[in-house]
Structures are given as C-alpha cells and as structure tokens.
Amino acid sequence: MSIQGELAPHVFLRSLFDRAVAVADPMRALAAHLPARPPGRVVVIGAGKASARMAEAVEAVWGPCEGLVITRYGYARPCEGIEIVEAAHPVPDEAGEAATKRMLELLKGLGEGDFVLALISGGASSLLVQGSEEVTLADKQAVHTALLTSGAPIGQMNIVRKHMSAVKGGKLAAAAYPAEMLSLMISDVPGDDPAQIGSGPTVGDGTAPADARALLARWNIKVPESIRLKLMQSNTVIAPDDAGVSRVENRVIAAPSQSLAAAAELARAKGFDVKVLGDALEGEARVFAHEQAELALRLKSERQLGDPPLLLLSGGELTVTRTGTGVGGPNAEYCLALAMEFDGADGIYALACDTDGVDGSAEVAGAYIAPDSLSRALALGSDPVAALANNDAHRFFEVLGNQVITGPTLTNVNDFRAILIL
CATH class of the missing domain: 3.40.50.10180 (Glycerate kinase, MOFRL-like N-terminal domain)
Known part of the structure; x- marks a missing residue:
C-alpha cells in the first residue's frame, strides 16, 4: 500500500523521523545561539x-x-x-x-x-x-x-x-x-x-x-x-x-517540540491531517501504548469517506520496568504492545524511535509496525506475548525485520512516535 501513490507507509514514517532528527542536528541548530x-x-x-x-x-x-x-x-x-x-x-x-x-x-x-x-x-x-x-x-x-x-x-x-x-x-x-x-x-x-x-x-x-x-x-x-x-x-x-x-x-x-513541529509540517504539506498529542509525554511503555491505541482506534472509527490520512505525533520519554531477561528499549516495547493492541486492525501503521539512535541500551533506534506485523511474526515462530513478558521487543522486531537502525545520529531530543491512520 502506498500513501497517495507516493511512499509505502513505513517509508513515509521513517522520512518523518529523519526530518525530526535533522532539525535537531547541532550543525544546524547551534550557530544561531x-x-x-x-x-x-x-x-x-x-x-x-x-x-x-x-x-x-x-x-x-x-x-x-x-x-x-x-x-x-x-x-x-x-x-x-x-x-x-x-x-x-x-x-x-x-x-x-x-x-x-x-x-x-x-x-x-x-x-x-x-x-x-x-x-x-x-x-x-x-x-x-x-x-x-x-x-x-x-x-x-x-x-x-x-x-x-x-x-x-x-x-x-x-x-x-x-x-x-x-x-x-x-x-x-x-x-x-x-x-x-x-x-x-x-x-x-x-x-x-x-x-x-x-x-x-x-x-x-x-x-x-x-x-x-x-x-x-x-x-x-x-x-x-x-x-x-x-x-x-x-x-x-x-x-x-x-x-x-x-x-x-x-x-x-x-528541543523535542521543534522536531515534532518539523515532522508535522512535512506531513501537512503532503495533505495529511496531523494531531500533535504532546512533546513531553511520559509513562510505562506498554501502558502508554494501550492508551494511544484506544485513541487511534476511536479516531479511525470516526473517520468519514474522503477524509485525509490522519497522523498522530508525540514525544517525551517512556520507561520500562524490567522483569524479563530480553533486550528491548521503551520504543520497541511500545511498538510491540501497540501492535498487540491493534491486533491487525486494517490501515494503521506506527513507528517509535529514540532520536539519538539508541533505544534503551541497544544500538537500535526503535521499530515500526503494520497491520500484518503480528501475523508475520507468528508465521516466523515469534511469540509477541512471550516477547513482551520477557522485555524482548528488540529481538522480536529483529526477527520480523522491522527494526529502525540509524547508527549515531549525533543529537538527542528524546523519543519520536508516529501513528498513521489511512
């Protein structure tokens, strides 16, 4: 599926993340100060x-x-x-x-x-x-x-x-x-x-x-x-x-607000309806995913024929209370929990990454999900319930091929989260 005949949803979401990172590049931001x-x-x-x-x-x-x-x-x-x-x-x-x-x-x-x-x-x-x-x-x-x-x-x-x-x-x-x-x-x-x-x-x-x-x-x-x-x-x-x-x-x-604003501007220029939910949101990753999934599903149910695609943007810093032995940072855990909440709902995609390129302690910025993420994972022998229980979201998305890996971004304005509703 492409967005208005241009980009695959995950490519579009990645372009928004890249824009958010670029705006916070010190080579661009520092000289004026x-x-x-x-x-x-x-x-x-x-x-x-x-x-x-x-x-x-x-x-x-x-x-x-x-x-x-x-x-x-x-x-x-x-x-x-x-x-x-x-x-x-x-x-x-x-x-x-x-x-x-x-x-x-x-x-x-x-x-x-x-x-x-x-x-x-x-x-x-x-x-x-x-x-x-x-x-x-x-x-x-x-x-x-x-x-x-x-x-x-x-x-x-x-x-x-x-x-x-x-x-x-x-x-x-x-x-x-x-x-x-x-x-x-x-x-x-x-x-x-x-x-x-x-x-x-x-x-x-x-x-x-x-x-x-x-x-x-x-x-x-x-x-x-x-x-x-x-x-x-x-x-x-x-x-x-x-x-x-x-x-x-x-x-x-x-600051995170500047990066979210730049991503929102890019999406609006392409005809998207954008809602910025906040740049300072905090909470346990899986709990926060539940709350945002409820919002996204409600907004999807209210959509009318001919409405433009809807983008939900948010920033801040989520946390993970580690009880398992897996490898997974807050952005990946948020994405895994979000995918489980959506349970294959058609037309909803999401990406969550840390703008420094490191989610938790892993050299991975984050992950993205699509409607078929859970079914593909199960077909590959990867159990999302077990992965979430073991705080092992990074390995889950590695098997799925849905990790976002940037290497050092040389900046850091916290988490970037985007949910796309087509």
Whole structure:
C-alpha cells in the first residue's frame, strides 16, 4: 500500500523521523545561539551524546578551541582543538571518570576575565562521573543500573544522580567560577527544564538529599552504604542562589517540540491531517501504548469517506520496568504492545524511535509496525506475548525485520512516535 501513490507507509514514517532528527542536528541548530568569540581565554567543555557534534559546530564558527568534551562510544566527531573523549552510556565507566577528572582540572584557576562554553545534551548524566574515596565508580554503576531497570521517570532518576554526584546539580559550573559561562543545551527531557538536561551540571538545584532518599525508597532501590551516607549530607547540590552559578547563562537550543513541529509540517504539506498529542509525554511503555491505541482506534472509527490520512505525533520519554531477561528499549516495547493492541486492525501503521539512535541500551533506534506485523511474526515462530513478558521487543522486531537502525545520529531530543491512520 502506498500513501497517495507516493511512499509505502513505513517509508513515509521513517522520512518523518529523519526530518525530526535533522532539525535537531547541532550543525544546524547551534550557530544561531553562538555569540562572537569572546576575547581572552576561552575553554569549551561538554558532555552528552550530541556534545561532540556540538563541539564540531562551535569550531566551524570560532575555529580551533581549547577544551574537552565527553561523548558516547561511537559518537566522536573531528575537532581541531577541542579534545573528544568517548565513554560508556547508559552506565558510566572508567573512561568517563578519567575524562571528568581532567575536565575539572581544566577549569581550575579560571578568573573573571575567562569564558567557558559548556555543551550539554542527553547522556551527560552517565558520561560525567566523578568518583571519590567515599563513593567509588562501582557504587555509582550499581545505582545507575538499578535506576535504569526500575521504571522511574527520567526526572526522578536525575534527582538521585545529582545528589550522589560531585559534578552534577550545578557543580560543574561552580568548578569554573568566577569565569563567565554560557551553557548551550539540547533537551532530551520532558518539559525542557535545563536543571534536568544531563542532570543539570551547570544549573543550580533546589532539591534536597531527602528528595533523593525518598525516590530511592519509592522505587525500591537499595544503594551501597557509601551513597547512603552521602545522601545524609546537606550540601550535595549547588543552590540556585549560590555564587557558584551566578555567572552562568543556560540556554536550550534544540528541543523535542521543534522536531515534532518539523515532522508535522512535512506531513501537512503532503495533505495529511496531523494531531500533535504532546512533546513531553511520559509513562510505562506498554501502558502508554494501550492508551494511544484506544485513541487511534476511536479516531479511525470516526473517520468519514474522503477524509485525509490522519497522523498522530508525540514525544517525551517512556520507561520500562524490567522483569524479563530480553533486550528491548521503551520504543520497541511500545511498538510491540501497540501492535498487540491493534491486533491487525486494517490501515494503521506506527513507528517509535529514540532520536539519538539508541533505544534503551541497544544500538537500535526503535521499530515500526503494520497491520500484518503480528501475523508475520507468528508465521516466523515469534511469540509477541512471550516477547513482551520477557522485555524482548528488540529481538522480536529483529526477527520480523522491522527494526529502525540509524547508527549515531549525533543529537538527542528524546523519543519520536508516529501513528498513521489511512
């Protein structure tokens, strides 16, 4: 089946996703927010899946710069002056720890006349990691892993990360004080709160250690004794009115709303009726799939002869509470649950992908479904019910041939979901 004689539905949905990613490319988005290069010493730092691409965009305007940026393995970009270090995500490793230590050393001794450009994007929460004698890297790895499998929303995970960190929650900015700092951010969090992007390393924070303790209890996460003791302290983040963050400007330069708007514009130009359901939607992937399937089926039942195709777009960040042993991120699990809810309903297609190209911890952006997805899977010997129960959506879609694999996209504005009703 083609759409108005042009594209197969899955090709059209992929084109919308590609458009959403392209709009968030730092090479396109960053230059408009970059001031003239300040006089005096300029240091560029950063962390996140998009940070190396952001550094490349900076040098395209400013020329070679002094600095250090930490990105995910496979996401490095060529820079003339800024050093790019690759480290692990979503669970931190020794490379990230060593690079963070060097970054903090680079900031030592800066004065009021110096300027720091910080480049922050999603993934910084794991890539910026500073261990100590009291809280080791192994302790932090254990908590990161537990958080990722708990089903906790990203905002709540980041509150915990801030309070057990020596560099998040405004502490990276405080390390550069009294130098002036401009922090350019690409948002991957619902609501685009700068304090949540990458766990807010350049943003003062108003939460307390008690908030982190309460969230750990809520999600039944047991922590090493070293972190329990750290969370009993009173000064685990930098307060918003602290002098250490008084010379920082935090600016979001790309966000999920912009990417959804670009995809919607492309679809409307082709004659589609488009409904944007929201860019900051959160929830358990399979529960959210049930809710969106109900909406899509109702809207399909209300369609009249001659109505244009309908596209439902949404963004945000879904979660998965892992109880199985399979490989599957929230976008793939959403697609699998959605296909089961639709149960072969004619004329409904969908795609869900993470704009960074990584769904959960797999090197897969996400997946797409069609009316025949379940019947094809069963014919291939793949059981959707068992796959969902085992959190094994990626393997399910691999067998089906319906994975979306992009490789590193060099940006990150969270999940992109599209349901097409013909």
